[in-house]
Amino acid sequence: MKEHRVxxxxxxxxRWQRICQILLCLILAAVLxxxxxxxxxxxxxxxxxxxxxxxxISQKYVSKKNEEDMIYGSLRGVVNSxxxxxxxxxxxxxxxxLDGQKGPAAEAGLELIIKDHLLTVASALEGGxxxxxxxxxGDHILKIDGxxxxxxxxxxxxxxxxxxxxxxxxxxxxxxxxxxxxDLTVTLEPLTPTSVTSQVVQESYAYIRVxxxxxxxxxxxATVLKALARQVPPLKGVILDLRNNAxxxxxxxxxxxxxxxxxxxxVITKGRPPQSEQTYHGxxxxxxxxxxxxxxxxxxxxxxxxxxxxxxxLKDHSRAVLLGGKTIGLCGLTKLMPLNDGSALIITxxxxxxPKGQKIQGKGLEPEVAGxxxxxxxxxAKEPAKxxxxxxxxxxxxxxxxxxxxxxxxxxQKDAS
Amino acid sequence: MKDKRAAGLAAARNNRDxxxxxxxxxxxxxxxxxxxxxxxxxxxxxxxAPVETNPLELRDQExxxxxxxxxxxxxxxxxxxxxxxxxxxALALVETQYAEPKTTKELVYxxxxxxxxxxxxxxxxxxxxEFKELQIETKGKFSGIGIEITLKDRLxxxxxxxxGTPAYQxxxxxxxxxxxxxxxxxxxxxxxxxxKLIRGPKGSKVTLTINREGFPHPRDYVIVREIIPIRxxxxxxxxxxxxxxRVANFQDQTDQDLxxxxxxxxxxxVPFKGLILDLRNDPxxxxxxxxxxxxxxxxxxxxxYTEGRNPxxxxxxxxxxxxxxxxxxxxxxxxxxxxxxSASEIxxxxxKDQKRAVVVGTKSFGKGSVQTIIPLEDGSALRLTTxxxxxxxxxxxxEKGITQDVVVxxxxxxxxxxxxxxxxxxxDRHMRREGLTDKPWDRPITAAELxxxxxxxxxxxxxxxxxxxxxxxxxxASP
Numbered sequence: 001m002k003e004h005r006v007x008x009x010x011x012x013x014x015r016w017q018r019i020c021q022i023l024l025c026l027i028l029a030a031v032l033x034x035x036x037x038x039x040x041x042x043x044x045x046x047x048x049x050x051x052x053x054x055x056x057i058s059q060k061y062v063s064k065k066n067e068e069d070m071i072y073g074s075l076r077g078v079v080n081s082x083x084x085x086x087x088x089x090x091x092x093x094x095x096x097x098l099d100g101q102k103g104p105a106a107e108a109g110l111e112l113i114i115k116d117h118l119l120t121v122a123s124a125l126e127g128g129x130x131x132x133x134x135x136x137x138g139d140h141i142l143k144i145d146g147x148x149x150x151x152x153x154x155x156x157x158x159x160x161x162x163x164x165x166x167x168x169x170x171x172x173x174x175x176x177x178x179x180x181x182x183d184l185t186v187t188l189e190p191l192t193p194t195s196v197t198s199q200v201v202q203e204s205y206a207y208i209r210v211x212x213x214x215x216x217x218x219x220x221x222a223t224v225l226k227a228l229a230r231q232v233p234p235l236k237g238v239i240l241d242l243r244n245n246a247x248x249x250x251x252x253x254x255x256x257x258x259x260x261x262x263x264x265x266x267v268i269t270k271g272r273p274p275q276s277e278q279t280y281h282g283x284x285x286x287x288x289x290x291x292x293x294x295x296x297x298x299x300x301x302x303x304x305x306x307x308x309x310x311x312x313x314l315k316d317h318s319r320a321v322l323l324g325g326k327t328i329g330l331c332g333l334t335k336l337m338p339l340n341d342g343s344a345l346i347i348t349x350x351x352x353x354x355p356k357g358q359k360i361q362g363k364g365l366e367p368e369v370a371g372x373x374x375x376x377x378x379x380x381a382k383e384p385a386k387x388x389x390x391x392x393x394x395x396x397x398x399x400x401x402x403x404x405x406x407x408x409x410x411x412x413q414k415d416a417s
Numbered sequence: 418m419k420d421k422r423a424a425g426l427a428a429a430r431n432n433r434d435x436x437x438x439x440x441x442x443x444x445x446x447x448x449x450x451x452x453x454x455x456x457x458x459x460x461x462x463x464x465x466a467p468v469e470t471n472p473l474e475l476r477d478q479e480x481x482x483x484x485x486x487x488x489x490x491x492x493x494x495x496x497x498x499x500x501x502x503x504x505x506x507a508l509a510l511v512e513t514q515y516a517e518p519k520t521t522k523e524l525v526y527x528x529x530x531x532x533x534x535x536x537x538x539x540x541x542x543x544x545x546x547e548f549k550e551l552q553i554e555t556k557g558k559f560s561g562i563g564i565e566i567t568l569k570d571r572l573x574x575x576x577x578x579x580x581g582t583p584a585y586q587x588x589x590x591x592x593x594x595x596x597x598x599x600x601x602x603x604x605x606x607x608x609x610x611x612x613k614l615i616r617g618p619k620g621s622k623v624t625l626t627i628n629r630e631g632f633p634h635p636r637d638y639v640i641v642r643e644i645i646p647i648r649x650x651x652x653x654x655x656x657x658x659x660x661x662x663r664v665a666n667f668q669d670q671t672d673q674d675l676x677x678x679x680x681x682x683x684x685x686x687v688p689f690k691g692l693i694l695d696l697r698n699d700p701x702x703x704x705x706x707x708x709x710x711x712x713x714x715x716x717x718x719x720x721x722y723t724e725g726r727n728p729x730x731x732x733x734x735x736x737x738x739x740x741x742x743x744x745x746x747x748x749x750x751x752x753x754x755x756x757x758x759s760a761s762e763i764x765x766x767x768x769k770d771q772k773r774a775v776v777v778g779t780k781s782f783g784k785g786s787v788q789t790i791i792p793l794e795d796g797s798a799l800r801l802t803t804x805x806x807x808x809x810x811x812x813x814x815x816e817k818g819i820t821q822d823v824v825v826x827x828x829x830x831x832x833x834x835x836x837x838x839x840x841x842x843x844x845d846r847h848m849r850r851e852g853l854t855d856k857p858w859d860r861p862i863t864a865a866e867l868x869x870x871x872x873x874x875x876x877x878x879x880x881x882x883x884x885x886x887x888x889x890x891x892x893x894a895s896p
Contacts, residue, residue: 045794045795046520046522046524046525046795047521048794049525049793049794049795049797050525050528050529052793052794053529053532053533053542053793053799054532056791056793056801057532057533057536057799057801059727060727060730060789060791060801060803061536061726061801061802061803062537062726062730062786062801062802062803062804062805063726064726065535065536069535070535071501071503071504073531073532073535074504074528074529074531074532075503075504075507075528075531076534077527077528077530077531077532077533077534078507078508078511078527078528078531079527080527080530080531081519081523081524081526081527081530082511082515082519082527086515088507117530148538150534150535150538151531151534151535270516271516272514272515272516272517272518332516335514337510337514339503339506339507340502340503341502341503343503345507345510345511347510347514347515348515348516349515349516350516351516351517
């Protein structure tokens with residue numbers, strides 16, 4: 001049954017062998033040339049491993065692969081092994097990326113990460129197209145319009161979800177807990193410009209929802225807060241909802257946090273060189289909410305980036321208590337580095353730390369008060385998540401209860417009794 | 418790079434340009450030096466690398482082999498491909514600028530994952546640990562003491578010692594609590610950790626501290642580890658002369674175990690009215706074993722063929738006479754479902770195409786590709802799709818699956834379970850001898866058991882009223 005055959009070296013094999021040798025030498029040279037770095041014997045072995053793998057694939061895979069796919073594929077693999085914000089752009093993707101800087105006409109309202117080598121929803125913007133289609137945090141996207149999405153970077157994936165308003169995308173989605181993948185259709189829409197909404201719950205508690213961050217968010221938030229401060233009966237507490245919010249820049253985060261914290265320290269970034277550490281403070285003039293009302297911030301597994309910076313700063317300055325679930329841990333400064341062939345790398349060059357020095361990237365924030373777990377069976381349900389009005393939302397109710405009963409210390413005592 | 422953040426954009430760019438210039442000069446010098454070193458090493462490799470390592474038989478594939486490496490072209494090739502330079506440039510940037518130091522090895526593993534990610538979903542890269550784990554699985558045996566354990570009321574408990582193994586001979590009993598393993602308390606230990614501690618090299622000793630009802634205090638058992646075979650075949654019979662064989666996966670010795678059961682059954686059941694071969698939730702395994710299992714029921718003809726890009730990946734597997742050919746005469750039903758993949762599909766496809774059996778259940782998974790495991794230098798490995806399978810009638814199994822002759826839907830699956838989890842659970846039950854196969858093979862299946870399993874019941878009905886009337890393609894009638 002076993003058939004051993006002698007394989008003649010063929011032309012294509014030689015070509016690949018040459019490519020592999022050249023690659024090996026090049027990488028070695030580049031690594032040696034990089035400042036402060038010497039290639040060790042181990043480095044050399046690792047690189048030889050790469051060329052060995054390339055060679056085997058070129059020789060034995062069931063169909064022929066072109067070199068460009070392989071090289072670009074492996075670069076995607078390199079950046080995907082770093083963190084969700086690091087990315088690789090082919091020349092075409094880089095061009096599209098530069099063109100797309102203005103912001104898309106319409107989109108799905110999705111934040112994506114790579115988890116277990118799969119394209120995964122970090123958060124679906126509440127009320128956005130993806131949310132309405134039934135996508136939720138943790139879903140793995142297997143196919144877009146029938147094409148498997150393997151080895152996409154998050155950047156490229158995000159671009160697939162942008163386009164003309166009304167464009168429909170058919171998705172195949174794997175949800176933890178379901179046997180068969182789901183088929184969902186997302187229709188792209190322009191995002192509603194308003195990022196902040198608010199309402200009063202249980203007469204004297206303000207519920208403020210920030211769905212995403214834009215440059216206008218700090219202003220919108222200040223307006224909302226000023227209006228709330230005038231309300232009768234007077235406010236007794238504030239619930240700031242940052243769940244499912246992983247969109248926003250560091251600058252937007254700092255300005256938004258300033259609304260509550262004024263010129264206090266908001267976030268620290270550190271890169272590899274020790275002297276790269278930077279501390280960012282808010283601006284006193286952004287301070288818009290002076291009353292020292294107790295505050296609860298709702299966070300969950302879809303809370304990331306700007307929202308994490310704000311939540312962490314409010315927590316570290318004891319301005320608010322975090323309630324809910326552990327956050328994503330997605331907070332870094334990236335840098336775009338064009339490569340010689342017109343492609344580009346985006347890599348994280350510095351990571352965020354909370355004012356007290358706790359690392360956010362890759363770790364996330366653990367809320368002081370765990371949100372009550374939703375009723376079982378809900379997780380795996382196929383139906384789109386329901387949008388509960390705040391006064392029926394279990395975590396909002398829990399937050400109000402918390403604000404009524406007291407401070408974290410008292411809460412801890414209560415738990416112990 | 419130190420002043421990166423402080424400098425303005427323009428300054429940063431100038432700075433980078435300057436750095437790049439000096440870097441490229443360095444690169445050129447070192448590049449040529451490295452080229453030489455590389456050439457020497459590569460030549461060394463070409464001479465010393467064995468043309469073929471020990472063939473290892475692994476999942477869904479024929480032979481694992483090292484690449485034959487041909488001699489180098491004598492003159493170095495001019496560097497023509499910009500993309501290669503770009504790769505080197507990118508790797509160096511990540512090594513020097515990423516927010517956390519990353520070892521070259523981590524990055525290279527990432528790069529290989531990425532390269533493999535451009536291939537089909539069945540191709541993958543395995544780290545040395547993952548590769549080791551796979552070898553244990555597929556070899557169908559491991560070195561241990563031969564007990565099945567579980568956590569009962571948070572206590573590590575022996576489910577059953579497997580007959581004939583060291584644990585059995587040492588006198589361990591079902592229900593024994595394992596208090597300590599080699600003196601380490603099992604409190605708060607999970608199953609995986611416990612299994613890790615109990616397993617070990619053949620010939621070595623493990624001390625289990627056992628608590629049993631009737632013991633005044635826990636007692637130590639010193640047990641010598643041996644190679645323990647994992648059985649992939651279980652069986653039952655039905656009162657009226659029908660045999661039932663369940664194959665959980667295709668591994669070493671699957672065909673022998675199947676032969677043994679079949680022989681015992683045919684001695685026990687006279688007349689032998691038919692066989693149900695249950696391949697539900699069987700994820701596959703060794704191609705060679707699939708061929709042998711199909712061969713068991715076929716006298717001649719094609720079982721499966723593979724086609725790859727390279728001629729040596731294309732193979733045809735034929736059934737051979739001489740497997741006591743009379744076996745090919747009894748009526749036969751094969752049970753499949755969407756969890757039946759690969760080797761299971763080869764067997765179902767061959768028996769269906771050759772009209773040897775009626776296939777009952779739901780459409781199978783559709784994994785019709787051959788993967789070859791290629792070990793790499795550092796103990797990691799590539800699993801590459803190297804060929805596609807075709808059934809004797811030329812149907813590709815890939816993505817299409819095997820279609821059943823008789824549809825019997827299974828009960829809907831409970832929410833909260835993935836296919837993989839379902840298979841794992843089926844395998845666990847199989848290992849624990851729960852469900853249908855929890856009883857000795859010669860104890861007949863009861864009507865109550867049949868009622869719980871509609872596809873099996875349907876299969877039994879078919880055999881009881883053989884030949885099936887409403888099937889266009891009919892297998893040979895019973896003797």
